[in-house]
Amino acid sequence: MKTTAERHFDSPAQIRNRMLEVVSKNGGHLASSLGAVEIAMALANVFKPDKDRVVWDVGHQAYAWKMLTGRDGRFDTLRKIDGISGFPNPAESPADAAVAGHAGVALSVALGLAAARDSKGTDEHVIAVIGDAAIANGVSFEALNNCAAATTKVIVVLNDNEMSISRPTGSFARLLGRLISGVRYNRVKSAAEKAGHALKLTFLRGIYHGLETRVKSLFLGNRFFEQFGLRYIGPIDGHDLGALCDALIVAKEDKRSVLVHVVTKKGHGYSPAEKDPTKWHGVGPFKIVQSEEDCGATTAKRSWSKAFGDALVETANKDTRVVALTAAMKDGTGLEEFAERFPKRFFDVGIAEEHMVAFAAGLAAGGLRPVISVYSTFLQRAVDQVMHDVCLPNLPVVICVDRAGVVGADGATHQGVFDIAMLRCLPNLVICQPKDEADMRLLLAEALERNGPTVIRYPRGGVPSRVEPFEGSGEKIAIWATGDWLAKAYDVARSVDGCNVVHARYIKPFDAELLARQRAAGMKIVSIENGSVAGGLGEAIGADIKFGWPDSFIPHGSQTELESRFGLDAVSIAEKIRSVYG
Numbered sequence: 001m002k003t004t005a006e007r008h009f010d011s012p013a014q015i016r017n018r019m020l021e022v023v024s025k026n027g028g029h030l031a032s033s034l035g036a037v038e039i040a041m042a043l044a045n046v047f048k049p050d051k052d053r054v055v056w057d058v059g060h061q062a063y064a065w066k067m068l069t070g071r072d073g074r075f076d077t078l079r080k081i082d083g084i085s086g087f088p089n090p091a092e093s094p095a096d097a098a099v100a101g102h103a104g105v106a107l108s109v110a111l112g113l114a115a116a117r118d119s120k121g122t123d124e125h126v127i128a129v130i131g132d133a134a135i136a137n138g139v140s141f142e143a144l145n146n147c148a149a150a151t152t153k154v155i156v157v158l159n160d161n162e163m164s165i166s167r168p169t170g171s172f173a174r175l176l177g178r179l180i181s182g183v184r185y186n187r188v189k190s191a192a193e194k195a196g197h198a199l200k201l202t203f204l205r206g207i208y209h210g211l212e213t214r215v216k217s218l219f220l221g222n223r224f225f226e227q228f229g230l231r232y233i234g235p236i237d238g239h240d241l242g243a244l245c246d247a248l249i250v251a252k253e254d255k256r257s258v259l260v261h262v263v264t265k266k267g268h269g270y271s272p273a274e275k276d277p278t279k280w281h282g283v284g285p286f287k288i289v290q291s292e293e294d295c296g297a298t299t300a301k302r303s304w305s306k307a308f309g310d311a312l313v314e315t316a317n318k319d320t321r322v323v324a325l326t327a328a329m330k331d332g333t334g335l336e337e338f339a340e341r342f343p344k345r346f347f348d349v350g351i352a353e354e355h356m357v358a359f360a361a362g363l364a365a366g367g368l369r370p371v372i373s374v375y376s377t378f379l380q381r382a383v384d385q386v387m388h389d390v391c392l393p394n395l396p397v398v399i400c401v402d403r404a405g406v407v408g409a410d411g412a413t414h415q416g417v418f419d420i421a422m423l424r425c426l427p428n429l430v431i432c433q434p435k436d437e438a439d440m441r442l443l444l445a446e447a448l449e450r451n452g453p454t455v456i457r458y459p460r461g462g463v464p465s466r467v468e469p470f471e472g473s474g475e476k477i478a479i480w481a482t483g484d485w486l487a488k489a490y491d492v493a494r495s496v497d498g499c500n501v502v503h504a505r506y507i508k509p510f511d512a513e514l515l516a517r518q519r520a521a522g523m524k525i526v527s528i529e530n531g532s533v534a535g536g537l538g539e540a541i542g543a544d545i546k547f548g549w550p551d552s553f554i555p556h557g558s559q560t561e562l563e564s565r566f567g568l569d570a571v572s573i574a575e576k577i578r579s580v581y582g
């Protein structure tokens, strides 16, 4: 693997330049990582990355941390197959205390690490870095509730950029807004902060922070985090490295648990990203420009998400009972237009998948037709609500599972391969997958007619407007294939004698009569699906050869690279079938 020599970074600007250089070629999570450069530098300065434990929440903002902890030399390989991951991963570096791709868990993991340290009697510091949207996640709240009981010493860095992927929703965002926008408080605070910044002696810092606490309670009266056993320090300017280091030193020296509230700007240092942080949250390759003009991050072709969004708007025009729900993923799941057209029928619940599904159950029980749009990997959070609140009462909730299948460069935390396996066992639930845009419309209409729950799954990437059927006339082998991999099954059938193809439009219940007829005629059954083999369609139909993702976590790489590496491209599949059946 080609690497650049490890280098030393003197300034945040150098790190940002390197980040831009690589992300503009490889794509990645830019705006959040640009905003967290000084946080990463301060953490690397004040703590020992190889000994102290830093847990990033979500982890998409940790590129600077990667560069500063021994991975700058390999940073060019970011998100590339066999290169470094876009998210923290302990298998990649000891400086990554935990895997981090799903939001809201950092505080829990950090509490566990701190409690383990307390029990062993060692002295490493444990720090959770968490965004203002991720801290409002239910798991974060459970951890806050447990914080004082779990340990006496954990450090939380709250990276508040006042943004989720889009504008955050909910009361907690408002609370944080009040904390950082009390004008009177800020004026006093910044004077106090300057004084504190100039003071290098610990006892003087103590006086400064004693004063700060009084200022806070005097002017703001906000003791929210202190009720949870966390001393509150802040708000601190997250792009002032000196102030950040000072605050972290105070947090480190304090015997109690501390939350340092840091205010940053998403996209900091790259004006197009500062101007439109939502667009620059996650980007494909782009051309770097220095003006505020849009520099045209790669625009993808029409996606499955957009096809879904358009179909939903059409349906909602006709049926006023239809409402749409997202857990902080309006932009990724194609719901922008719905949100604009029907603001009263649109619910962005924040990063709260469990709440979203149970909330949808309530909406359905109340007579509406809720349509949830959620990435496969994040729906995993809410499997219990799907079972308990939706399937058991058999409510008409439509769950549109986006990014179902391997997603590519985001890697193991984000591959959407487990949804069929997790959901197929749930009674009352219908699971289907469209083959093209026209089919998406039909399946959505069918789902909204049903008086029970439906899952419609579709992958990341471009949507074909129409996949022409090719059934083949073979009588030896029946290939059962789902949605996006149907076209691949047609390619296989064209190159292997004796095949015909079944479009398994409904995965549950599948067409048992057809299967029985094929079995009775002595046909071999082969399944091809963009999901895990364990628990997938192939298992359901008892296929003789099952093509899908194996029982391992699928790393990052492009979708096509991964398909060939795992023998799931049309040529490899055809070869395997020929080698088994001649």
Ligand SMILES: Cc1ncc(C[n+]2csc(CCOP(=O)(O)OP(=O)(O)O)c2C)c(N)n1
Residues within 6 Å of the ligand: 032, 058, 060, 061, 101, 102, 103, 104, 130, 131, 132, 133, 134, 135, 159, 161, 163, 164, 165, 266, 327, 328, 329, 351, 353, 378, 381
């Ligand atoms: C459980 C879960 N749901 C959704 C996401 C998708 N997601 C990635 S980042 C993000 C927003 C995070 O906002 P914040 O915590 O404020 O961090 P920022 O990006 O602003 O630094 C979301 C919703 C996720 N990673 N995990």
